[in-house]
Amino acid sequence: QVQLVESGGGLVQAGDSLRLSCAASGRTFSACAMGWFRQAPGKVREFVAGITWSGGRTRYAESVKGRFTISRDNAKNTVYLQMGSLKPEDTAVYYCAADPNLTVVVRTASDEYDYWGQGTQVTVSS
Numbered sequence: 001q002v003q004l005v006e007s008g009g010g011l012v013q014a015g016d017s018l019r020l021s022c023a024a025s026g027r028t029f030s031a032c033a034m035g036w037f038r039q040a041p042g043k044v045r046e047f048v049a050g051i052t053w054s055g056g057r058t059r060y061a062e063s064v065k066g067r068f069t070i071s072r073d074n075a076k077n078t079v080y081l082q083m084g085s086l087k088p089e090d091t092a093v094y095y096c097a098a099d100p101n102l103t104v105v106v107r108t109a110s111d112e113y114d115y116w117g118q119g120t121q122v123t124v125s126s
Contacts, residue, residue, distance in 0.1 A: 002100065006074070
């Protein structure tokens with residue numbers, strides 16, 4: 001089992017930056033690839049960014065590429081999502097997820113991730 005707790009969400013204006021954190025506990029965090037997903041009202045949950053267990057590979061949705069950066073600190077059991085140049089369309093509940101299968105690629109399908117946090121709300125006003 002891996003327990004995940006997100007933090008750092010809030011209300012910001014368009015163009016602002018925000019950093020989300022996801023603290024993990026339980027099963028070996030460093031063995032898990034990690035992903036950030038988001039879900040806006042009335043929309044399906046979508047992949048935002050992911051990072052392999054070693055941190056050696058990252059992957060981003062086209063909509064956030066160049067604006068968001070995912071990183072991890074295995075010593076702190078934490079993964080981060082640095083979000084910049086935020087847009088109103090980034091408004092959503094952001095979820096952290098863990099893929100414990102020691103893959104060397106970042107998977108984008110939500111059903112590949114076994115563990116999920118409770119989510120943190122990000123609201124971007126225009």
